[in-house]
Amino acid sequence: MIILYFWRVMLGITNRELLRFLKQKERFISALVRPLIWLFVFAAGFRATLGLAIIPPYETYILYEVYIAPGLIGMIQLFNGMQSSLSMVYDREMGSMRILMVCPLPRWFLLICKLIAGTAVSILQVYVFLIIAWFYDIQAPEIGYLSIFPALILSGLMLGALGLLMSSLIKQLENFAGVMNFVIFPMFFMSTALYPLWKIKESSLLLYNLAHYNPFSQAVELIRFAWYGQFNQSAFIYTLVAFIIFMSAAIFGYNPSKGMMMKKGR
Template identity: 60%
Template structure:
């Protein structure tokens, strides 16, 4: 147990140290959501009227609606950045050495996901604080309750990103994969607009959004921020958590690692 503890501590320390040294990574993670919050929401506010829908109990502004989705954006992009770092580590040999140690590969991968999740949680928390200063109305207790939810959902996206990195053989292919994974996941969800509005415009796109796991991550964050709990969303998130972890562990088994 002592060995596992120090192993986890070392991986978390390395990830936090990398995060502290790469200050541009912190600011770049905030630029995208802040652009949506401060600039794009101004234009969309007049075009999109929002009815009273759960978890909201009154009419809300557009910028209030998109805050949970922008939190999801931070987690999604950080997850893919961790995937890029994993590909680099694997090509340089450090990850191959780490995964062939006498410590369980599944445990090492989970520690990597957890460490990246901590970094993502820090960035998302800073964004929520800026949103609070901007005047977004969120219950005070919601800020505290959402922190473990952000960490949990971040691990899901990190696991999905690790699975993607396990099938990418060249670092140069990452950009194209990012375009075909990140942007469809984000835009085909409830991050920027309610599903009922999508359904009114296109039933096909609505069905795609319903099947998108990222939709449930955003809704889980949204409901928690406003002190509500949706059992169906929680069960779906739990199922996604198990599936993504399984895919990540399978993607980085001994056979696949040694092949590369």
């Protein structure tokens, strides 16, 4: 009975997030326009200047657009995670977060539901992006469109958990601009989303190390391999561990007896 209860709560929260996302057409469009501009404008411009060697999972020389596509998928999930986090800070300030928090279930479970709902929204966006990319001749083997799915779940959960953690740390909505500057942009640019690691190493060893240990890079590599029907074990373990750490910290942050809730009042 209790399992049925938990299941209904999870479905209810996921359903609400999907409904909200579909009703907010501007959010849906902007979530797609951002990576598409990178693909159609940035990648097309850099195609001629960036030469890429053959690196796994690719078995031949590839165009820069092909290389950048998994990074843009990661970008969709990174921005979606932060968008969810932003909406949680907004909901907390506006009060609607309280409706979720007074639900008679453990808070960790409610946060996990919220995370699953956000991940479902991000996967929906990614598949729409993949369809557009297909027509732009960025195609992977057919099996890749299935094997990418579990990778997207894990990467979405990890990046969503990071967003949750951020929302537990941020006191006011105004501080969110700082998150953009100090979290999203460094995470995206210091990663393998735009350039392969060996290329980064050529220019800076420090940047190479930062990119190598950046959880976002690992998530992008997990997606990249999965899209070509391959399993990148180290990226999987790294992403999983990052998810567990971020999620544990977020649950601690939302605990009313500990974390940030306690710092606000005691």
